[in-house]
Amino acid sequence: xxxxxxxxxxxxxxxxxxxxxxxxxxxxxxxxxxxxxxxxxxxxxxxxxxxxxxxxxxxxxxxxxxxxxxxxxxxxxxxxxxxxxxxxxxxxxxxxxxxxxxxxxxxxxxxxxxxxxxxxxxxxxxxxxxxxxxxxxxxxxxxxxxxxxxxxxxxxxxxxxxxxxxxxxxxxxxxxxxxxxxxxxxxxxxxxxxxxxxxxxxxxxxxxxxxxxxxxxxxxxxxxxxxxxxxxxxxxxxxxxxxxxxxxxxxxxxxxxxxxxxxxxxxxxxxxxxxxxxxxxxxxxxxxxxxxxxxx
Numbered sequence: 001x002x003x004x005x006x007x008x009x010x011x012x013x014x015x016x017x018x019x020x021x022x023x024x025x026x027x028x029x030x031x032x033x034x035x036x037x038x039x040x041x042x043x044x045x046x047x048x049x050x051x052x053x054x055x056x057x058x059x060x061x062x063x064x065x066x067x068x069x070x071x072x073x074x075x076x077x078x079x080x081x082x083x084x085x086x087x088x089x090x091x092x093x094x095x096x097x098x099x100x101x102x103x104x105x106x107x108x109x110x111x112x113x114x115x116x117x118x119x120x121x122x123x124x125x126x127x128x129x130x131x132x133x134x135x136x137x138x139x140x141x142x143x144x145x146x147x148x149x150x151x152x153x154x155x156x157x158x159x160x161x162x163x164x165x166x167x168x169x170x171x172x173x174x175x176x177x178x179x180x181x182x183x184x185x186x187x188x189x190x191x192x193x194x195x196x197x198x199x200x201x202x203x204x205x206x207x208x209x210x211x212x213x214x215x216x217x218x219x220x221x222x223x224x225x226x227x228x229x230x231x232x233x234x235x236x237x238x239x240x241x242x243x244x245x246x247x248x249x250x251x252x253x254x255x256x257x258x259x260x261x262x263x264x265x266x267x268x269x270x271x272x273x274x275x276x277x278x279x280x281x282x283x284x285x286x287x288x289x290x291x292x293x294x295x296x
Contacts, residue, residue, distance in 0.1 A: 026271055032264035033057070036066075040260060056265035060086050080259075082252040085240050086266050093245040094273065096161050097226040103166045104222040108173030109215055113203045115174065116181035117189065127178075130171050138168070138231050146235055156238025164236060165226040172225070173218045180214040181207055220281055227273065245270055 032040060034052040055066030060083050114120070115127050145164060146155075154160040184207060192202040208215070230246040237243045252258060252266055 026268070026275070029264045029267045029271065032261060033268050035261060037259050037261050056083075056259070056262045057269075059262070060084060060265060060269065080252055080255050080262065082248055082255065083258075083262050083266050085243065085248045086245070086252075086269055088240060089243050089245040089248040090269065090273070092158060092242060093227055096158055096165065096244055097223045099162045100165045100169060100226040101219045101223040103162070104170055104173045105215060105219050107166075108170050108218065108222075109177055109208065109211075110203060112174045112177030113181050113207055116178040117207075118199070131175050134168065134171050142231065142235055145232065149236055155236065156242060158237075158242045160236045161233055161242075161244065162226075164232045165229055166222075168229070168232070169222040169225045173222055176218045176221075177211065177214060180211050184210060217281070220277055224274065224277065 033056055034054060036053060053066070055064075058064050059066055063084060115123065149155050149160045149164070152160075154163075188206050188210075189202050192206050197205060228246060230250060233244040234247045234250070237247055240248075249266065249270055252263060
């Protein structure tokens with residue numbers, strides 16, 4: 001009994017450490033975003049003394065300067081215009097990442113099913129090339145991809161970023177889904193053929209419903225890859241109207257004179273979509289996979 005209690009304590013302590021490591025920076029960003037700089041860096045003053053404020057969020061979304069910047073003779077850090085680009089860049093990233101997710105599922109799921117269930121010429125070399133292509137360093141591809149996008153007259157557009165992000169994430173989608181499709185019982189597809197289903201109907205009516213948790217997981221994975229990607233987003237995106245969030249956040253972070261409270265506010269806004277995705281992953285993907293394992 002004592003051994004079980006010790007094991008539980010160790011497991012709970014390890015879980016708390018992982019939670020502190022993962023959630024600590026997010027909580028600190030949320031805390032720093034509502035505390036003015038003059039109090040945040042003053043060890044002699046309590047946080048409760050000056051109160052908390054949402055002025056930084058108001059500035060990011062409306063452009064209205066925080067009250068601390070309106071006080072005459074106040075010691076204040078720099079306000080960066082990059083922070084005002086966060087809402088638009090967040091919308092740009094949402095559009096780009098959602099498009100990448102849709103293209104990954106639209107192209108990746110049928111391709112994975114074909115690799116997993118059918119035989120066709122040059123199947124093994126094609127699949128090997130597909131799964132090894134992500135191993136090429138992104139830095140080595142920047143120049144040829146830039147020239148290709150420029151030749152297609154897509155430079156500075158969100159479409160260029162969507163296409164490149166899709167090409168970079170599609171091999172992962174095909175690899176993960178092909179493994180899942182390969183594990184489905186062959187008897188299910190034989191029964192579908194007996195019932196008169198074509199290959200496409202077998203995919204849509206049999207494979208896809210059974211693989212729905214895996215499809216959701218790979219789609220969200222593609223979304224996150226696109227949402228956090230920086231190198232190609234920086235090289236291919238244009239002005240502030242099409243710039244993704246990762247590029248704007250990098251410009252904001254490079255400004256060493258910017259207000260820390262304002263920077264933390266922008267960081268917390270950028271993290272919020274990923275927090276929502278965590279909820280979706282746990283509720284619709286992880287629970288679905290666990291339920292399938294229990295039923296099996």
